Amino acid sequence: MSSFKSQTDSEILGTALDNIKVLKETLRDFSGDQNSRPTLTSNQIQQQLSYEGKVLDKNATKLALVCKPPFKSKELISLIPSMLDSVMKIGNLVFMIDKSTCGRTFLSAVKSASLETIESVERLMVLYKTKVEISNVEQSRGSENGILEHIYQSTSKTFSRCEQLSKLGVNNKDVIVGLWKTTVGGYLGDAIGDLKELLNEIGLLENEEPKNELLKMRIKSALFVLISANVLVEKLYKMISSDNSICFFTGIGSNRNEGMLYPESVEWLDVIYENCKQVPELGDEFAGCLLEEYYIDPPVPEDDEVAEVVERLENTQFFDTEKIILSGNENSAGSRDKNVGLQMSGQKGEVSVRNQKVVG
Structure with missing residues (x-):
């Protein structure tokens, strides 16, 4: 005072x-x-x-x-x-x-x-x-x-x-898990639902024009991209939110050895979360382009806008390296085995599941 x-x-x-x-x-x-x-x-x-x-x-x-x-x-x-x-x-x-x-x-x-x-x-x-x-x-x-x-x-x-x-x-992980539900998870299916409705509407047309057939093919392709991206995002969420698992990532930076596995860090969690947040946004933009093309008369003559969004979505890099390993619980011998691994291309987001053994 x-x-x-x-x-x-x-x-x-x-x-x-x-x-x-x-x-x-x-x-x-x-x-x-x-x-x-x-x-x-x-x-x-x-x-x-x-x-x-x-x-x-x-x-x-x-x-x-x-x-x-x-x-x-x-x-x-x-x-x-x-x-x-x-x-x-x-x-x-x-x-x-x-x-x-x-x-x-x-x-x-x-x-x-x-x-x-x-x-x-x-x-x-x-x-x-x-x-x-x-x-x-x-x-x-x-x-x-x-x-x-x-x-x-x-x-x-x-x-x-x-x-x-x-x-x-x-901590960082706790905050990310909490934010994920409102910034990522709640919006993942919106664009997919919109495109499925559009596909259904096109399929009900009695007189299908060539334009609609072409658009239908592109919507199916878009759905494949979006569903694949959403599956990846959901897998990543399960990995980082599980209390009974340990996430390992391949090394990054000049001080890390390529191929070596390192425990999860705040840096990795930030990178995964920040990039996964882009998927709903890009998906909505992607769906919006296709919906606009269908409902606007005359149709948009160029594919550049849609192609650009597709490329952005497919090239979204969730992390700098190519592997994420989800570890199981340690056994009595101190090794972590029967681990489910998630592997994706740094460019196209391809996902495969494999077994990986990480010696502790």
Whole structure:
């Protein structure tokens, strides 16, 4: 409070808003590369974020109660430093993430959730400031009641953001598995369903024109590509989400020996997730091109657009090497055998299943 002593109540809230704005801008620019600050493990980050979220929740509750009639601005101002301290601690936890150790996806999820929480507090601060300013001048009761209602609504949103902090995954893999359901899995079948419906519609036409026959062949080809890609994505998801398996990948980079197997890393999980996210997007784009060609009259004369999307989909590289090994449980001899392997071409996404023995 000492830094606020010479300021009016409104100025104190203005200063708090300025501090939050600076924190937001710094957070947005933070990349996690070559972090020179002291760092924590992803599990430590998640635990502390959950704790700070609960502290912030309590502070927001106290401030909401203080805003009820009879309102005394000094009581509200006395709680602002605690609120600001909670926000700063949440932001500082993001700065303690090293991307190479915790993973890009983990950093992105924590950063996004923290920014959303901080922005919700920022909106509350604006409302507190308005509440203080209204209380200092002659205003109708309706104006104060309106601000109070907005404060309650924004406080409720802040509660949700605080709860979100406690639900973040404890590591990169945990975060990816959680995000997969909403960013990948929920959309995989959409384009396939659209194309199947279109195929059915074309097949029901009594007078099939050559154009429709050609389009039917292309849709069948598209379905093959999309279904193959979806099968691959689903296999990859099962591999990384299973608690009873260990993923191994062939070495990458100048310091890795080609053909040698290495345990899964945050880097590999990021690469797999980021590329698998492209499949639903490319699939929708692919289906959209074919639907547009069928429904627009006159038809699109060139195949370039569709061909380009097909090439992008087929050339989507899920990883830089050609093999992913899904290991089974270790046996008593310390070797991992009867492992199901997933092998794909780096260019065309061809999938085959084979047995692989990895000696631990």
